Amino acid sequence: MIFYFSGTGNTRWVAEQIAKGIGEALLSIPDMIREGRNEFELREGERIGFCFPTHGWQVPRICRNFIRQLSLKNKTSTTFCWGLTTCGDNTGETMTILNKELQAIGLQAETVFSVVMPESYVCLPFMKTDPEDRERWKIENAERQLYHIISIIKDCKRGIEELEKGATPRLYSYVIGAYFNARMVTDKKFMVDPDVCIQCGKCAKICPVDNIKGTPPKWIHNGRCTCCLACYHYCPTHAINYGKITRKRGQYYFNKRVDQR
Numbered sequence: 001m002i003f004y005f006s007g008t009g010n011t012r013w014v015a016e017q018i019a020k021g022i023g024e025a026l027l028s029i030p031d032m033i034r035e036g037r038n039e040f041e042l043r044e045g046e047r048i049g050f051c052f053p054t055h056g057w058q059v060p061r062i063c064r065n066f067i068r069q070l071s072l073k074n075k076t077s078t079t080f081c082w083g084l085t086t087c088g089d090n091t092g093e094t095m096t097i098l099n100k101e102l103q104a105i106g107l108q109a110e111t112v113f114s115v116v117m118p119e120s121y122v123c124l125p126f127m128k129t130d131p132e133d134r135e136r137w138k139i140e141n142a143e144r145q146l147y148h149i150i151s152i153i154k155d156c157k158r159g160i161e162e163l164e165k166g167a168t169p170r171l172y173s174y175v176i177g178a179y180f181n182a183r184m185v186t187d188k189k190f191m192v193d194p195d196v197c198i199q200c201g202k203c204a205k206i207c208p209v210d211n212i213k214g215t216p217p218k219w220i221h222n223g224r225c226t227c228c229l230a231c232y233h234y235c236p237t238h239a240i241n242y243g244k245i246t247r248k249r250g251q252y253y254f255n256k257r258v259d260q261r
Contacts, residue, residue: 007228009254021150056180057092083109088119090166
């Protein structure tokens, strides 16, 4: 059983590869929340995994809230639990934060990984999408890494930590990341250019937390926005922006270049 959250598709692709490789069910955290599902029954010997993107060097709020409500039947002391986070560069102490949340429900991710994927957060002056060659390199490298990760999960190898934490992980997660997630994860800066918007409704369909309604889109400020930027990146005409800073920034979602062919 693999629970995952993904905004621009990086984590979804990673989780799909692992699910195919180990032959276990893949469950979308936003879908489970929509359906009001938080109780699950583990089969004998079934592994449990959590896949999500690093948001501001922390676990996304939607994932933390889901874990706090999670109830697992047939969980035992030998249940193998693992975690994987995707990131554009490094993770800080994201997986330490994950395990603090899991500990509260009697779980620990004994084996943890990070997978570097193309950058999608573009709302700070120094954050941009990757050039095409680096984007391609990251995906190819991730493909090679996943063969290794799948073999470890399939064999339930415990105590493995393969993470890109960065030079000062505690500073990233507990100082910068704490401020970022408390103050900068908001939908208040999203705006749409009505002269560019083609009213396709794609942003509302792609929003994982159902925070967008109508055409042209309006953010309903339901307090659940994760700032995943799916609405921004999937917009076919670049009509959506996050303040002024993204107006000249690129767009990225997994397989975007394939879709454009």
